[in-house]
Amino acid sequence: MPNPTAAFLVIGDEILSGRTREANVQVLATALAAAGIDLVEVRVIRDGLEPIVTAVNALRSTHDQVFTSGGIGPTHDDVTADSVAAAFGVPIDVRDDARAMLEELVRRRGVPMAEGILRMARIPDGAALIGNKLSGAPGFSLGNVHVMAGVPTIFAAMVEELVPTLPGGAPTVSGSLVVERGEAYFAAALAEFARTHDDLTIGSYPFRDDDRFAVEVVVRGRDRVRVDEAVARLAVVLNEA
Amino acid sequence: MPNPTAAFLVIGDEILSGRTREANVQVLATALAAAGIDLVEVRVIRDGLEPIVTAVNALRSTHDQVFTSGGIGPTHDDVTADSVAAAFGVPIDVRDDARAMLEELVRRRGVPMAEGILRMARIPDGAALIGNKLSGAPGFSLGNVHVMAGVPTIFAAMVEELVPTLPGGAPTVSGSLVVERGEAYFAAALAEFARTHDDLTIGSYPFRDDDRFAVEVVVRGRDRVRVDEAVARLAVVLNEA
Numbered sequence: 001m002p003n004p005t006a007a008f009l010v011i012g013d014e015i016l017s018g019r020t021r022e023a024n025v026q027v028l029a030t031a032l033a034a035a036g037i038d039l040v041e042v043r044v045i046r047d048g049l050e051p052i053v054t055a056v057n058a059l060r061s062t063h064d065q066v067f068t069s070g071g072i073g074p075t076h077d078d079v080t081a082d083s084v085a086a087a088f089g090v091p092i093d094v095r096d097d098a099r100a101m102l103e104e105l106v107r108r109r110g111v112p113m114a115e116g117i118l119r120m121a122r123i124p125d126g127a128a129l130i131g132n133k134l135s136g137a138p139g140f141s142l143g144n145v146h147v148m149a150g151v152p153t154i155f156a157a158m159v160e161e162l163v164p165t166l167p168g169g170a171p172t173v174s175g176s177l178v179v180e181r182g183e184a185y186f187a188a189a190l191a192e193f194a195r196t197h198d199d200l201t202i203g204s205y206p207f208r209d210d211d212r213f214a215v216e217v218v219v220r221g222r223d224r225v226r227v228d229e230a231v232a233r234l235a236v237v238l239n240e241a
Numbered sequence: 242m243p244n245p246t247a248a249f250l251v252i253g254d255e256i257l258s259g260r261t262r263e264a265n266v267q268v269l270a271t272a273l274a275a276a277g278i279d280l281v282e283v284r285v286i287r288d289g290l291e292p293i294v295t296a297v298n299a300l301r302s303t304h305d306q307v308f309t310s311g312g313i314g315p316t317h318d319d320v321t322a323d324s325v326a327a328a329f330g331v332p333i334d335v336r337d338d339a340r341a342m343l344e345e346l347v348r349r350r351g352v353p354m355a356e357g358i359l360r361m362a363r364i365p366d367g368a369a370l371i372g373n374k375l376s377g378a379p380g381f382s383l384g385n386v387h388v389m390a391g392v393p394t395i396f397a398a399m400v401e402e403l404v405p406t407l408p409g410g411a412p413t414v415s416g417s418l419v420v421e422r423g424e425a426y427f428a429a430a431l432a433e434f435a436r437t438h439d440d441l442t443i444g445s446y447p448f449r450d451d452d453r454f455a456v457e458v459v460v461r462g463r464d465r466v467r468v469d470e471a472v473a474r475l476a477v478v479l480n481e482a
Contacts, residue, residue, distance in 0.1 A: 013444055016280045017413065017461060018270030020446070025285070029259030039257045040292075041325060044266070044283035047444070052280075074425040075445040076432035118427030151447055172258065176346040184315040191317035203254055203288070204433030205261070206392055220258060 347375025
């Protein structure tokens with residue numbers, strides 16, 4: 001049976017402008033691989049109602065799960081919650097359970113309440129809250145769309161909370177070997193190996209380490225034994241190619 | 242006049258599996274901002290004919306420029322050139338000018354020629370080659386689609402070669418200030434400021450630096466003086482909010 005599929009929508013003016021290097025894809029990708037959910041697409045889009053509505057509706061109809069990061073804070077450029085509500089055509093307002101989490105946060109930190117804090121309690125009708133250990137401001141799940149914070153530490157805490165609760169499949173396992181030759185010299189042997197092992201995904205990734213050019217060949221699959229055997233056999237095959 | 246728009250398509254099984262952290266978006270985003278080309282979307286997709294054809298055709302019809310990274314090497318999982326040719330419905334084969342570049346590379350490095358190296362000379366009909374200072378393996382531009390290497394040093398060299406040749410617009414300039422308060426406490430003042438400065442984009446990005454929570458407020462626009470004035474005024478406004 002194929003694994004469930006997922007897409008990740010990064011709401012990220014700060015990524016698209018070059019200001020910030022994206023930091024959440026790898027955290028989510030690693031958690032999903034372990035849960036047996038196949039991440040098949042990532043999109044980074046602007047912080048705006050129209051781009052978010054368009055992308056959410058395109059992705060939620062074509063993937064089993066959709067995750068978003070960013071845009072759920074208290075400022076004017078945080079438009080994710082309203083946009084997701086609009087994508088689903090449901091109302092959004094301050095909700096008592098979310099407000100209680102934020103009041104608890106304010107109490108714990110000993111800081112004053114503010115209108116901006118209550119703005120983070122705006123949750124679309126029908127959504128379930130996603131808590132996290134670090135912050136009182138919740139994310140939420142609406143249908144198959146999971147809306148999370150953009151700040152990397154909080155995003156990671158929400159992923160840890162959410163992903164184990166989702167229906168998963170067979171975890172992806174991988175192994176690799178480093179080949180210290182140009183990949184062109186073993187490309188034919190590698191292609192033949194991939195053709196005869198079509199339950200595995202075999203990737204070839206050149207890299208430069210100081211002045212050394214080398215290639216990491218990565219084998220991915222769902223069976224630990226089968227992946228390890230393939231890596232061992234590849235070491236021989238590529239040595240002889 | 243609005244700036245030209247761009248999308249960036251990352252062909253990246255290794256990103257989607259969590260193995261590798263994406264490294265090219267920030268390089269391209271920074272170069273495009275300086276050239277006055279607005280990067281409005283990034284997609285990371287799988288190394289496969291069907292996902293690449295679908296994404297290339299969706300993005301090239303909706304953006305002025307499309308850039309891709311990854312999948313132009315010599316191995317079986319490098320399917321970008323064939324997929325872009327398929328997206329445009331044009332033939333692809335080894336081309337003499339690309340072959341000459343690779344023969345020169347082989348001569349310079351004193352290594353033997355191989356069939357896998359010639360595979361990198363497969364260029365769609367009608368494409369213009371993109372050279373780079375680091376590697377003899379060319380990228381190519383076909384219509385408004387620019388196909389580049391995934392290895393970060395080579396990608397950066399191709400961006401440096403290509404982007405200045407494209408029609409640009411007004412470069413994006415930015416300035417920022419750090420506010421050492423929770424953003425909820427100045428959200429209303431910031432929203433009002435953004436509303437009355439609608440030629441500028443104002444983003445608010447919380448971060449944690451050791452144990453300090455703070456917010457970077459970033460102002461983006463096209464006029465250096467106007468951006469600097471806005472940052473100076475914001476420092477006063479947010480201090481009083």
